[in-house]
Amino acid sequence: MTLALVLRFLHILSAALWMGSSLFWPGALRRALFQEPPQAGPALEQAQAALGLDLGAGLAVLVTGLAYASPLGGVTLRLGILLGLLFALFRLALLVFLARPTLGRVRAALAAGEYAPARAASRRLLGYSGSAHLLWLLALVAMVF
Numbered sequence: 499m500t501l502a503l504v505l506r507f508l509h510i511l512s513a514a515l516w517m518g519s520s521l522f523w524p525g526a527l528r529r530a531l532f533q534e535p536p537q538a539g540p541a542l543e544q545a546q547a548a549l550g551l552d553l554g555a556g557l558a559v560l561v562t563g564l565a566y567a568s569p570l571g572g573v574t575l576r577l578g579i580l581l582g583l584l585f586a587l588f589r590l591a592l593l594v595f596l597a598r599p600t601l602g603r604v605r606a607a608l609a610a611g612e613y614a615p616a617r618a619a620s621r622r623l624l625g626y627s628g629s630a631h632l633l634w635l636l637a638l639v640a641m642v643f
Contacts, residue, residue, distance in 0.1 A: 502573075505566040512558035513638070519552040520597075520630045524623040527604070531617050538608055538616070545601055545623075549593070552630075556590045578640045585637035589630055597626045 523545040530541035563583065567573050600622045607616035 502571045505562055505571045509562035509566050512555050512562055516555035516559050517634050519548050519555055520627050523548040524627040528620050531620050536613050542605055549598055549601060552593055559586060582637040582641035585633045589633040592626055592629055
């Protein structure tokens, strides 16, 4: 087994984890918040764990992708790979600057017993999820084709 094959495998595995990390938790959290009374404890813990996986897998995608597109991986850098990198960086920026702070606001509002602000903030998480999936798909298409 060559280093290029190992890097490709790790890159694809990281990308699959990255996509899967944001599939379920935004909807689960919103459903929990809109129950009467809100039952968001387990959903908040699930969201926190998923955001950790999201960040870890995203960084792994970048590291393995850069290694794979270097002389170690033997892949020539082309426009599609650069576009994929740009989409991946945008997705990470959404995670860091939108999803994580929004989840923090939801958690703080719930801790204060303010359910309406928590529900309002959670609406942004659905936008994050849809945008994250679109950026992931665009990165995949750009790199493959």
